[in-house]
Amino acid sequence: MSGTELKSxxxxxxxxxxxxxxxxxxxxxxxxxSEGNFCPFAIRLSWHxxxxxxxxxDTGGSDGATxxxxxxxxxxxxxxxxxxxxxxxxxKLKHPNLSYADLWTLAGVHAIKLMExxxxxxxxxxxxxxDNTTCPMNGRLPDAxxxxxxxxxxxxxxxxxxxxxxxxxxAHTVGACHRDRxxxxxxxxxxxxxxDNEYFVNLINQEWKVREWAGPLQYxxxxxxxMMLPSDIALIKDPxxxxxxxxxxxxxxxxxxxxxxxxxxxxxxxxxxxxxxESSPVAVQLEPAEExxxxxEPAEExxxxxxxxxxxxxxxxxxxxxLALILCAFAYGAIEGLRRPRDTTPLNTTPPTFFF
Numbered sequence: 001m002s003g004t005e006l007k008s009x010x011x012x013x014x015x016x017x018x019x020x021x022x023x024x025x026x027x028x029x030x031x032x033x034s035e036g037n038f039c040p041f042a043i044r045l046s047w048h049x050x051x052x053x054x055x056x057x058d059t060g061g062s063d064g065a066t067x068x069x070x071x072x073x074x075x076x077x078x079x080x081x082x083x084x085x086x087x088x089x090x091x092k093l094k095h096p097n098l099s100y101a102d103l104w105t106l107a108g109v110h111a112i113k114l115m116e117x118x119x120x121x122x123x124x125x126x127x128x129x130x131d132n133t134t135c136p137m138n139g140r141l142p143d144a145x146x147x148x149x150x151x152x153x154x155x156x157x158x159x160x161x162x163x164x165x166x167x168x169x170x171a172h173t174v175g176a177c178h179r180d181r182x183x184x185x186x187x188x189x190x191x192x193x194x195x196d197n198e199y200f201v202n203l204i205n206q207e208w209k210v211r212e213w214a215g216p217l218q219y220x221x222x223x224x225x226x227m228m229l230p231s232d233i234a235l236i237k238d239p240x241x242x243x244x245x246x247x248x249x250x251x252x253x254x255x256x257x258x259x260x261x262x263x264x265x266x267x268x269x270x271x272x273x274x275x276x277x278e279s280s281p282v283a284v285q286l287e288p289a290e291e292x293x294x295x296x297e298p299a300e301e302x303x304x305x306x307x308x309x310x311x312x313x314x315x316x317x318x319x320x321x322x323l324a325l326i327l328c329a330f331a332y333g334a335i336e337g338l339r340r341p342r343d344t345t346p347l348n349t350t351p352p353t354f355f356f
Contacts, residue, residue, distance in 0.1 A: 020124070023098060024110050026091045031084075031111060037193050039111035040175025041084040046108025046267055047171065048078050049101070052136040053269035055159045060136035061270020062126055065100035069132035077141040080181035101126030105267040112263070115174055117195030118256035121264040121277030144184065144229040145216060148238040151231060158269055160262065166235055166244035167258040168266065173199035177227070183216050186227030200249040202226060203236050 031038040049067050052060035066072050067081065085104070092103055102124050109120040142154050155165045174195055177184035189198040202221070208228055211220040219228040235241040248255035264277040 016124070019095075020106075020122075023091065023095055023103070023106060026094060027088070027103075027107050027110050028114060030088060030091055031107065032114060038084060038087060039115050039193065041081075042088075042107040042111035043171055043174065044108075045081050045084045045088075046105045046111075047168075048081060048141055049104045050267045050269055051142070051154075051158070052140040053158045054136070054140065055157065055269075058270060059134070060140060062101050062105050062267050063271040063275075064127065064129035064134055065104060066129055066132065066135045067104075068100065069129075069135055071132070071138050072135045075138040075141065077138075077143070080178065099126050099128045101128055101271075108267065109263075112195055115193055115195040118260040120260050120267075122267070123275045123277065125272050125275040127272075142231060144182065144231045146231055147234040148241060151234060158266070160265075162240050163244055163258060164262040164265075166241050166248065167255065167262045169232065169235060170197070170199055170248065170255055170259055171263075172232065173197065177218075177229070179215060184218050184227070184229060185215060186218070186220070188226065188228065188232070190226070197248050197252040197255045200245050200255065203228065203232065203245055204249045208233060 027042075031042050046062070049065065050062040052072070054060050067078060067085070072078065073082065084107075088103055088107055092098060092100060095103075105126065106122055109122045112118065112120060140154070140157075143150060151165050151169075152162070155161075155168075160168070172188045174189070174192055176187045176192055179185040189202060191198055206221040206226065208219040208221060211218050211227065217230055219230075219233055220226065235245050248258075268276045
């Protein structure tokens, strides 16, 4: 049974490939069209909807889609995300069984793939909350104006480590900052619509200096065309972070693998167990259909085939019988010769002939 044939549920359908493909197609036509490419926007939405998780009290995360409500919707870190949420609304209307929580996270996953990034493990099963009673407190998302210790405070709270921090920061390889949303302005890379490791290459190879402008502290390269935020520069100032930056700058394959793992974990934080990428699929148990007994057709009798050993055995028996008959014939002739009167006519002693 396909997803569209199932009755309305509060959450989405687990492990339904037909349903997922249909939703992905509608997301794609929504975020990549004649009006523009909104893939980086979709990644930011899925990131911010998930990055509020706190492992200590198991609150926050993508489950519930609580960004629909205040105070989460009004968090300064989420400025402008109402645009992409409204943009995705037709997909939700077309698939009423799809939860907002699954829609937002899948939009980010698919956007990464559309920009030639890695595949991200995704499972349906998130649900939507009805009000703001479970909204996480504001301030749980990373502050781009902060440094290394702040990054560790935010990411360790979610259960990530130093390598995860650097890998997830690699999402800055696409998109840009807009002054009317974050206060910052500019691009991290030249390929803002291609998911690759250019962000790390630029961090290592470009010379970064403080930008002289009326906005908040940020950095610019010597050309003035690229920028980095204080949280980005922290990755090359901290010796532990730096070793991962250097590695990803020369090994895109490893960056993709580590990002895929970390992002898949991020969007599953605080969600039901079966949403976790490492969990087993949720299977639907069906009653086995009663099978009618199969008609058994009588086997066709094959013609008897004599084996060579059997033929040789029979031939030997015939020879033994023949020899016995010959001996009997001689014996009979000898007895008859004793009974008859002697004459001069020679006896016929030629044995009978047997043909085999």
